[in-house]
Amino acid sequence: xxxxxxxxxxxxxxxxxxxxxxxxxxxxxxxxxxxxxxxxxxxxxxxxxxxxxxxxxxxxxxxxxxxxxxxxxxxxxxxxxxxxxxxxxxxxxxxxxxxxxxxxxxxxxxxxxxxxxxxxxxxxxxxxxxxxxxxxxxxxxxxxxxxxxxxxxxxxxxxxxxxxxxxxxxxxxxxxxxxxxxxxxxxxxxxxxxxxxxxxxxxxxxxxxxxxxxxxxxxxxxxxxxxxxxxxxxxxxxxxxxxxxxxxxxxxxxxxxxxxxxxxxxxxxxxxxxxxxxxxxxxxxxxxxxxxxxxxxxxxxxxxxxxxxxxxxxxxxxxxxxxxxxxxxxxxxxxxxxxxxxxxxxxxxxxxxxxxxxxxxxxxxxxxxxxxxxxxxxxxxxxxxxxxxxxxxxxxxxxxxxxxxxxxxxxxxxxxxxxxxxxxxxxxxxxxxxxxxxxxxxxxxxxxxxxxxxxxxxxxxxxxxxxxxxxxxxxxxxxxxxxxxxxxxxxxxxxxxxxxxxxxxxxxxxxxxxxxxxxxxxxxxxxxxxxxxxxxxxxxxxxxxxxxxxxxxxxxxxxxxxxxxxxxxxxxxxxxxxxxxxxxxxxxxxxxxxxxxxxxxxxxxxxxxxxxxxxxxxxxxxxxxxxxxxxxxxxxxxx
Ligand code: GAL
Numbered sequence: 247x248x249x250x251x252x253x254x255x256x257x258x259x260x261x262x263x264x265x266x267x268x269x270x271x272x273x274x275x276x277x278x279x280x281x282x283x284x285x286x287x288x289x290x291x292x293x294x295x296x297x298x299x300x301x302x303x304x305x306x307x308x309x310x311x312x313x314x315x316x317x318x319x320x321x322x323x324x325x326x327x328x329x330x331x332x333x334x335x336x337x338x339x340x341x342x343x344x345x346x347x348x349x350x351x352x353x354x355x356x357x358x359x360x361x362x363x364x365x366x367x368x369x370x371x372x373x374x375x376x377x378x379x380x381x382x383x384x385x386x387x388x389x390x391x392x393x394x395x396x397x398x399x400x401x402x403x404x405x406x407x408x409x410x411x412x413x414x415x416x417x418x419x420x421x422x423x424x425x426x427x428x429x430x431x432x433x434x435x436x437x438x439x440x441x442x443x444x445x446x447x448x449x450x451x452x453x454x455x456x457x458x459x460x461x462x463x464x465x466x467x468x469x470x471x472x473x474x475x476x477x478x479x480x481x482x483x484x485x486x487x488x489x490x491x492x493x494x495x496x497x498x499x500x501x502x503x504x505x506x507x508x509x510x511x512x513x514x515x516x517x518x519x520x521x522x523x524x525x526x527x528x529x530x531x532x533x534x535x536x537x538x539x540x541x542x543x544x545x546x547x548x549x550x551x552x553x554x555x556x557x558x559x560x561x562x563x564x565x566x567x568x569x570x571x572x573x574x575x576x577x578x579x580x581x582x583x584x585x586x587x588x589x590x591x592x593x594x595x596x597x598x599x600x601x602x603x604x605x606x607x608x609x610x611x612x613x614x615x616x617x618x619x620x621x622x623x624x625x626x627x628x629x630x631x632x633x634x635x636x637x638x639x640x641x642x643x644x645x646x647x648x649x650x651x652x653x654x655x656x657x658x659x660x661x662x663x664x665x666x667x668x669x670x671x672x673x674x675x676x677x678x679x680x681x682x683x684x685x686x687x688x689x690x691x692x693x694x695x696x697x698x699x700x701x702x703x704x705x706x707x708x709x710x711x712x713x714x715x716x717x718x719x720x721x722x723x724x725x726x727x728x729x730x731x732x733x734x735x736x737x738x739x740x741x742x743x744x745x746x747x748x749x750x751x752x753x754x755x756x757x758x759x760x761x762x763x764x765x766x767x768x769x770x771x772x773x774x775x776x777x778x779x780x781x782x783x784x785x786x787x788x789x790x791x792x793x794x795x796x797x798x799x800x801x802x803x804x805x806x807x808x809x810x811x812x813x814x815x816x817x818x819x820x821x822x823x824x825x826x827x828x829x830x831x832x833x834x835x836x837x838x839x840x841x842x843x844x845x846x847x848x849x850x851x852x853x854x855x856x857x858x859x860x861x862x863x864x865x866x867x868x869x870x871x872x873x874x875x876x877x878x879x880x881x882x883x884x885x
Contacts, residue, residue, distance in 0.1 A: 247586040247639070249630050250277030250315070250594030251612060252558060255303035256287045257601055262617075263303055266598060267310035273612070273623060274630025278307055279557065279594060282317035282387040283349065285366065286324035297373055308379030315485070315557075315594075316380045318367045318472050321387040322349045327362060334359035336397035339443040343399070348605070350388075353397040354464035355405040360471060367475045375479035382483040384557070385472040388510060389465045389486065395494040396461045398441050407436045409460045423737040424452040451660045452738040458656045462495035470503050487557035488549070490516050490542050493670065496652045497549040498691045507550035508557035508592065513538050513581060515560065515567040521671055529836075529853075532574035533878065536839045536852035537678050539581055543588035544677075544689040545650060555592030556585045561622025562610025570608070572621070576878030579625035579632075580850055583880050586633060587841040587848040589641045595626055632870055636882070640844035644688040645829055647723075648677055649704040651692050657708050657734055664756025666776035669706060672728065672810060676705040679816050683824065683831035684862060686842045696721035700827045703820075708734040710745035715803060724827060725804040726820070728811075729777045730754070748801045752780040764792040765815060772818065774809030781808050789819075832862055838875070848882050851875040 251270060255263055270278060281288070281300060289295050307314055323334065328346045335343040336353040344351040352359045367385075374380045389395070396402075414420040417433055426432045431450055433439060442449035442457060469486060476484055483505040488497055490511060501507045513534020517527055522535060530536070547554050561578050563570040582593045595612050602615035612623035650673055658669040680687050680703065688699070692709075696702055696717050705728040718725050732745040733754075744750050755778050757763065762773040767789035780795050789798035791809075798819060799806040807819060817833075824831050834840065837853025840862065847866065849859045860873035863883055871881025 247555075247582075247590050247633055248276045248592050249274050249582065249626060249633070250279060250557075250592060251275050251626075252279045252594060252597045253307075254283070254597065254601070255280060255306075256284050256299065258599070260299070260302065263306040264310070267307050267312060270312060270598070271310050273627045274634070275626070276313055277315060277382075277592065277594060278312045278598075279315040279317065279384060280304075280307070281319060281370075282384060283319060283322045285319035285322055285327075288319060288370070289324070289366065291326050292330065295369065304374065304377060304379060308377070312379065313381040314377075314379050315382045315384050316370065316374050317384040318363070318370060318386055318476075320352070320363045320366065320385075320472070321391075323352055323359070323362065331358045331362065333399075333401060334362065335399070336394060337399035337402070339396070339398055339441075341398055341444075348392075350392050350394045353399045353401055354395070354461070354468045355397060355399065355402040357401065360468065363468065364471055364475060367472045371476050371479045375476075375482070380480075380482060382485060382506070383476050383480070384508075385469050385476070385484065385486045385504070387487060388489050389469065389500070390492060390494045391489060393494075395465055396457070398443060402461075402464075403441065405464065406457065406460050407439060409463065410439060410456065411436045413456070424450050424456075425739065426450065451657075454660045455653075455656055455738050458494070458660075459653075462499070462652070465495040466499045466503065469500060473503050483553075485555075485557065488546065490538065491520050491670070493652055493655045497546070498652070501546075501549035501551065505551065506553040506555060506591070507546050508555045508594075509542055509546045510558035510596065511539050511542065511556050511581060511585070512558070512560040512564055513577075514571060514573060515564040518567040518569050518571075521668060531569075531571050532854075533577050533837075533852040534573075534581075536837060536850070537674060537681055539584055540588060540681065540839060540841065541674060541677050541689070543585060543590065544648075544687055547589060548650070548689045548691060548694070553591055555590040555594070556582075557592075557594050558596035559585075559593055561595045561597075561612050561626070562620055563608070564610070565606050565608040572610075574854070574878040575621060576625065578622045579629040580878055580880050582626070582629040583632060583848065584841065584850055586636075586639060587843060587846075589639070589843070593629075595622060636846075636869070639846065642686050642842040642844055643698060644686050645698075645700040646680060646685050646824075647688045647690045647694075647696070647699045647702045648673065648680065649692050649702055649707060650689050651707060651709075653736075654706060654708050657738060658706070658730075660738075663754075664758075664777060666759055666810075667756060672705045675813065676703055676728065676816065679813060679820055681839055682817075682834045682836075683821070684834055684840050685824075685829070685831070686840075696723040699723045700829060701726060701823065704728065704731055707731045709736050718803060724823070726823060727804060727806045729779050729807065729809050731806065746801065746804065746806065748783050748785055749799050749806055750782045752782055754779045762812070763809060765789055765797045765809070765811075766792065767798065767815070767818065770818070772815030773812045774815070775812055776810040778810075779808040781806070834862065838862075842885070845885055846882055847885055848880055849875060850880045851877055853877060
């Protein structure tokens, strides 16, 4: 795995560039990403290009031997362009155009902005495509950051009408699919369809879902326009950097159009900002949740053509979460090694040096704003030394997959039917249990081939793809479904027929926080929370709710758990299933995680105390660290 950093030559006097480049190389950095926000310096006014500074920066970095990831600067359209082309602005849900003054203020559906995006992409690519040091390209920056996938502009509405027409062909088909007869919502023309934001009460869910799918498609097609232009000029790799805990567009679709999927890993920022409990936020405030980075590594590996990496790695405190603690010493290096263990080909720290000005002045870099080496820099260098000593890592062929679906996330966000229901959280709970068994897990889309997987776990899959059971049969994969699976059609309606053989859905209920339903399984008591399905099955059941309804169905090809299981129950269910499939398990301590490459095992300590890992090491020799693993440290042994 190569190490990289994100560098902003335009933020620093030219005299500093050569020294910076030299110190990058000394640190073990081989790749540097530049220019993703530099439009105003590249083109200070229309067609008045100023390439000199960027040419010089590239030459300086290249002379030091660095490889450059050049970016298209479309995340930050400059002021003159906004003034000239006001219809490029995205609109808020309240129908107001966004203001200039930060970033990502453009609308994915604006034809005039699309033309500008193609124009600047073409200009940058023509300038640098043939430069030998420019070995990869990044399109834009973090599509959708700051909630910008959806725009409620007049252009977006027009494009939505076209999208609907293309999808449904006739307005009758749309009316039928959405069920618009309900509340007299029927349309006689596509042009009558509006946004769903200012309806008095809940808007039609299929309408909302289609708007989300449309908005997602707009991101994908915006990106594709840039990709096509870059590809016409160079064979260099193309990437885009996606975000953690972000699901507003279909990342599987984006990944199909690029060569390397990269993501931006901020374990502490996301712990503090997201749904984790206060106890979890305190426990892992200096390390991040032990499954946060891993989950995203595995997810974005799935959203790639096999090549993926980390484009932005947190080096120290960030500036944007509600609270921004410093990582425990060691974590900034551990995170990089964890990416390598999951198969990343690249891990790049954000950013080289802390900026002394503007919005992100409180965000750490590998160097501080006065150019003094920071803790992140010390750790990047150490990470490089370990990576160097390891040599190339071959990927591990996982036996267990977890099915993650963007459409499912959107469907459940639209009608959660209970305040506790949270699709991503459910997926994390399943993923955590699988990883505490010591397993290395692949995440896959519901449409992915199942060959090689002994078990595929879908924490919840509302729309069951028609060919899923055939694929599973061919691959010999056991399927394991969580609650609400098979509960919707792709049109967002309740299916007439069950997708499951030997399982019929009768009704469901959601449970408020604190409410539980008792489960009796093999004379042990467990509990379910948040959601419960009432199902019928002709099969014998090991587990029943206290009112006698089946809680867990083991059918010929699949398992179905008819509720959101508390961890203890989920652990028992999955342990038995894994054992029956001859997949050995441990039960790791809360703060320890293990990940395999083909011939090595990596153990990571996310806690604040030493952990003895020797009982999880069956054979092999340590190649890094030893059996007593201190906080924020990792050890590696051969298998
Ligand atoms: C990312 C973004 C960077 C920077 C960073 C700060 O989301 O891509 O430009 O803002 O966050 O953590």
